[in-house]
Amino acid sequence: MSGQHSEPTDDRQVLAVNDLAKYFPVRKGFWKRAAGQVYAVDGIDLQVNAGETLALVGESGSGKTTLGRMIVRAIEPTRGQVMLNTGESGWTDLTALRGGQLRAARRHFQMIFQDPHSSLDPRMTVLDIVKEPLVHNKLARGDEAVERVRQTLEMVGLGSQHLHRYPHAFSGGQRQRIGIARSLVSNPRLIVCDEAVSALDVSIQAQILNLLKDLQSQLGMAYLFIAHDLAVVEHLSHRVAVMYLGRIVELADTDELFTAPRHPYTEALLSAAPVPDPGLKRERIVLHGEVASPSDPPRGCHFHPRCRYATALCGQETPQWRQVAPERYVACHHADALSLVGLANRNAEKPATIP
Ligand SMILES: Nc1ncnc2c1ncn2[C@@H]1O[C@H](COP(=O)(O)OP(=O)(O)OP(=O)(O)O)[C@@H](O)[C@H]1O
Ligand SMILES: [Mg+2]
Missing domain, CATH: 3.40.50.300 (P-loop containing nucleotide triphosphate hydrolases)
Structure with a gap:
């Protein structure tokens, strides 16, 4: 990073x-071995x-x-x-x-x-x-x-x-x-x-x-x-940093992060946040599996076992922490291809797909 x-x-x-x-x-154990x-x-x-x-x-x-x-x-x-x-x-x-x-x-x-x-x-x-x-x-x-x-x-x-x-x-x-x-x-x-x-x-x-x-x-x-x-x-x-298993996966201005997340983990976190207007429907993304143990983090992207967009690459290589726009950073192999759902598009039902 x-x-x-x-x-x-x-x-x-x-x-x-x-x-x-x-x-x-x-x-x-008894001897408290490392x-x-x-x-x-x-x-x-x-x-x-x-x-x-x-x-x-x-x-x-x-x-x-x-x-x-x-x-x-x-x-x-x-x-x-x-x-x-x-x-x-x-x-x-x-x-x-x-x-x-x-x-x-x-x-x-x-x-x-x-x-x-x-x-x-x-x-x-x-x-x-x-x-x-x-x-x-x-x-x-x-x-x-x-x-x-x-x-x-x-x-x-x-x-x-x-x-x-x-x-x-x-x-x-x-x-x-x-x-x-x-x-x-x-x-x-x-x-x-x-x-x-x-x-x-x-x-x-x-x-x-x-x-x-x-x-x-x-x-x-x-x-x-x-x-x-x-x-x-x-x-x-003013800004938000999103952390997953010991690493920061996304950093952005608060408004931008909430309206258009760039990391799938941020999208999932937002989908679980309460919606103030009960008339608005928003898909809740259920994250499968437990948070992995920080004593045995997954290879590649730490989030990939729970990510609905993960590809083979995600299990092999750690994504670079990179700048994707002024004041915006993300660590995801597919950040440029995904269009993720933020809080503004609460009616969106379809998951984004990787073209
Ligand atoms: N003194 C310690 N010895 C061993 N492991 C620790 C110690 N302190 C924290 N950990 C482990 O480090 C990891 C991160 O813990 P930390 O308390 O920083 O998380 P957190 O994001 O603040 O969680 P929470 O939202 O529950 O407060 C956890 O797996 C925790 O069990
Ligand atoms: Mg804490």
Whole structure:
């Protein structure tokens, strides 16, 4: 996958990931001998522009969380590079930073987690939770730090009366606001949101999504937004990357991806998304077979055993990650021949065929 690769000298970008991979060892038996590997993330190139929301979608187990956690250096990659544009001091190779240098860089990138219950330390007050990145990164102390916490809480819709309370005193939506405040307080350039609203009630989801959107227009940070729910992604993100079994298979502007997908897996994902108007009929593409195991991915195109357009070639050769239009990338041998069904042509009944 190198078609999209470019040297990270483009200052409109905030993140550039080059050939990033994570293989987990599989251990078996009493002696826990290494018995193979899980190819959780298998060579990804990806760029995030400053101030944009890039969504990362794909089925469970496709490697989204592993990719997000490597970007924020919560886990070490097996290979590859994570470059961050810190603004004032230019590009930094995060994968090469250790100790104090890494701590200093952490203010520029943060993560919001799925579960607001387990991601906040129950023994810390809201003040201490939100203040932590400021203290840790030596950005502010004493009264100044408290004032920054107060201002940040206000931005997420919480008041000073909440400062000295503990997380258990808050609802799920409020806890997620506390998590957002903690990620914002150091004024980062990039926030990785891993299923940030999936654990919340639908009505609360909308509030939190609107909050994230408003904060982005005020403060200008970029989001890498990991999600299952395509409806969420459609309204929040500028671009979408679709992941399957450790690889990105398609990347496009949100509108284009939803109206005219270029990868059969994207088409299948869209066909499973709910249609807002019940009067409209759309064929639901049933994917046959389970997602293959990332410890034994299929040869050639990882998706070919479940793909209704697959030919012999697909089982033999890994498709190149290539640019098919401005700002559009896809890894499919037949991307040029297929005309796939997006959300706009909801009445389409016939599957596309390879001429
Ligand atoms: N620490 C680990 N040790 C071994 N295997 C792991 C580890 N973490 C993740 N995996 C495996 O790596 C693959 C990718 O997992 P990951 O959690 O990144 O997927 P995901 O796309 O985030 O899934 P979900 O949508 O369910 O959150 C899975 O097969 C998972 O079992
Ligand atoms: Mg995950």
